[in-house]
Amino acid sequence: MATLTGKLTSAACLLILSACASSMHAQEPSAAAAPTPAQIRIYKHSAWSDVPPKGVDCHGVRQNLNTTNYTKLTLDDLTVTLLKAEPGAPGADEKAPVIDKARLKLSKGEATEERDVNEGEAFNWNGYHIAIPAIYQKKGELGYPSTVVEAATVESLPERVANATKADGPADRLRVKHTINKLTLHHSATPHKEGDVLATKLKNQQLWGEKDRNWFDVPYHFFIDLDGSVYQARDYKYAGDTNTAYDTRGHFLINCFGNYEEAEPNEKQLATIANLMAWGAMENKIEPIEIFGHKDLAQTGCPGKNLYKYIEDGSLKKRVEDIVKSGKKPEIVWLDDLKSK
Numbered sequence: 001m002a003t004l005t006g007k008l009t010s011a012a013c014l015l016i017l018s019a020c021a022s023s024m025h026a027q028e029p030s031a032a033a034a035p036t037p038a039q040i041r042i043y044k045h046s047a048w049s050d051v052p053p054k055g056v057d058c059h060g061v062r063q064n065l066n067t068t069n070y071t072k073l074t075l076d077d078l079t080v081t082l083l084k085a086e087p088g089a090p091g092a093d094e095k096a097p098v099i100d101k102a103r104l105k106l107s108k109g110e111a112t113e114e115r116d117v118n119e120g121e122a123f124n125w126n127g128y129h130i131a132i133p134a135i136y137q138k139k140g141e142l143g144y145p146s147t148v149v150e151a152a153t154v155e156s157l158p159e160r161v162a163n164a165t166k167a168d169g170p171a172d173r174l175r176v177k178h179t180i181n182k183l184t185l186h187h188s189a190t191p192h193k194e195g196d197v198l199a200t201k202l203k204n205q206q207l208w209g210e211k212d213r214n215w216f217d218v219p220y221h222f223f224i225d226l227d228g229s230v231y232q233a234r235d236y237k238y239a240g241d242t243n244t245a246y247d248t249r250g251h252f253l254i255n256c257f258g259n260y261e262e263a264e265p266n267e268k269q270l271a272t273i274a275n276l277m278a279w280g281a282m283e284n285k286i287e288p289i290e291i292f293g294h295k296d297l298a299q300t301g302c303p304g305k306n307l308y309k310y311i312e313d314g315s316l317k318k319r320v321e322d323i324v325k326s327g328k329k330p331e332i333v334w335l336d337d338l339k340s341k
């Protein structure tokens with residue numbers, strides 16, 4: 001994994017989407033479709049990956065906490081505060097994993113407790129199941145200085161997860177339901193040129209995310225290729241993931257694949273971003289329309305200056321608003337097979 005991880009380390013924004021959302025009905029592509037309303041051709045998750053998304057539905061939340069600006073998460077009457085996080089000490093066996101540690105403060109009404117936890121632990125407290133899937137306390141590592149904390153009500157989880165004393169892998173990660181109210185743009189921060197096969201890159205990213213980041217699926221909701229075609233990623237009804245510190249709930253996450261700190265996006269990509277954002281805004285009844293770049297939310301250069309300029313100058317927002325005002329909701333065409341490209 002070393003090479004792949006290295007390549008992806010620069011994609012500090014990594015967040016994704018998957019199974020077909022219930023409100024998005026599969027349709028056969030129509031060659032005769034009129035240019036208005038705009039048509040968005042989307043390859044289903046299952047078209048580019050034979051690995052289905054993992055994770056469990058729940059009433060829960062997942063946050064990357066740190067001890068400076070994202071110190072706590074709340075779920076109903078539960079508050080979990082990160083008091084301290086520190087790198088684990090290497091043992092005598094150099095091959096053994098180094099387990100980072102954290103101290104949490106748990107509060108629910110009058111009940112309160114401070115608790116030391118190790119990376120990878122899970123436990124139940126006052127009706128809640130709390131898991132620590134990862135702690136990134138080694139300076140310079142992807143995710144530093146986050147402690148990833150998940151909390152869900154015990155009753156909302158399958159028994160296997162509710163009783164677990166380990167956070168374990170992607171199959172046990174929480175799928176956090178959310179209501180979309182913002183539109184957010186990312187890039188992959190990796191080079192992507194004519195002739196590169198995006199499907200292969202996405203599949204690698206999914207597998208890397210499972211193994212290296214303990215994510216149940218790719219972290220964004222949609223990817224956009226150079227030709228303007230769209231790849232469905234994590235189901236947008238679930239919040240995305242990130243290696244940075246911001247609350248991904250509410251964000252409709254679009255990743256324009258490539259490095260737009262260096263490359264320039266083309267018109268097909270920009271048109272697709274606008275159409276997809278307009279569709280997302282109309283489908284989720286977002287009012288007023290708010291468009292963010294990842295860098296507006298966290299410490300990152302994402303989505304790169306050459307993409308961000310369209311957010312900064314308001315032109316992307318105007319484009320999206322013009323489509324929404326026209327009332328012509330873009331039409332989604334779901335594609336089952338990459339061969340239909």
Ligand SMILES: [Zn+2]
Pocket residue numbers: 012013014185186187294300302303
């Ligand atoms: Zn990003």
